[in-house]
Amino acid sequence: MTLVILWLIQDLLTVFTGGGMQIPGLFMLGVVYRLLFSDNNNDDGNLWAIWSAFAGGILWDIRWIGIPGFFTLGYVVVVLIVIQVWGIIPPQGRVSGSSLLVFILLECSQLIPPMLPVLILGGNTGWGYFLMQQVYSLPAILLTMYIYLQKARDNQV
């Protein structure tokens, strides 16, 4: 339900700005945030994240791109990266000293999805576009990271 709300907020913000500025990928921030707390030992593992990202990506593509596949691909790639990278870190090491890694994983969720269409299709979208997009996303990434670290420390205590 949280992910649905985040998707809608992201959509509403995009409608509100009319495409005039890049909206942070709140939906993927939510997915990655939940993945960081996810326990891989339950019955379904992290399958919810893979298919949530897939569904969210398709709906985003249909709404804003017109052709399903671009953001779907990006979202699934991000989830797989997070699962693989985060899986390497032992649970004991996921709080202390993991700020940089959390930041990188959250950053991936904002950088990869919009970049894939450009890499696939080509075009003359410059680095300035991605730089501005990251600038807009940075507050959301830092806030998510702060919330994660706070909660992770509380859980550890």
Next chain:
Amino acid sequence: MDNARNNTRELVHGLTALILALFLLGVSSGLGVMKSIVDIWGAVLFIPEYPAVVMREIYLSWRSWSRDKNILSSEVSRLQNENAYLRLELAKISGGKVFSDDKNSDMNTARVTLRAPMSWWSEIRIDRGSKDNITQGLPVFSRGYLIGRVSTVSTLSSWAELITSSSFMIPAVIEETRELGVVAGDGNGSVLLRYIPAGRGVRSGMKVSTAMIGEELPPGLPIGQIAGEFNIGNDGYTTYRIEPGADLSRFYTVNY
């Protein structure tokens, strides 16, 4: 053991999702049903997005007011609509095909709701459909200049093919010389006027509008002006580049 099994399952599901995404990417662009799906999803999201649309309109209105340009911009917009309408009326009087039975003196406005990157120069979706008397072939304007025509109509929305589309071809006339040619897009943002015999004194700045031949669009609809020579073919005909009167890179609403 469970952990290893889950890792394998995640990998399998992840790769399945990746393959599905790539498959969708490969096949969906050629599926005609995609437009219907996009329209349906747009209609479903219309309700939850409505507050954002209203808020955006309020914000835009406030911004315009705060700059003390609101009255001026609406007056300019009204005059442009009136100008375009008068051109259409003139076209009707001069024998052109009457394409609209609407007796309202003002042209209607529609909001552009989708301009997909894959078909940026080919088509747009507008938030008016058959319930708003939109019909296939209806010309679409921006700032009083022709920018395309309606290609597909559904109840709540329509798709319009832009003059920059490579499949868009209409007969046109250079108003100063009365030379006839064909206006066609190249799919990459340029609009060309083809099949003008070489050496007819065509110069940059001459106005181009729709021609009387052909029944798809009425004559006299302004398109733009000659921007320069594009090339001269071996067959003795010259192609000219047209500078559209409308700004095709920046329009959020259209008139019809």
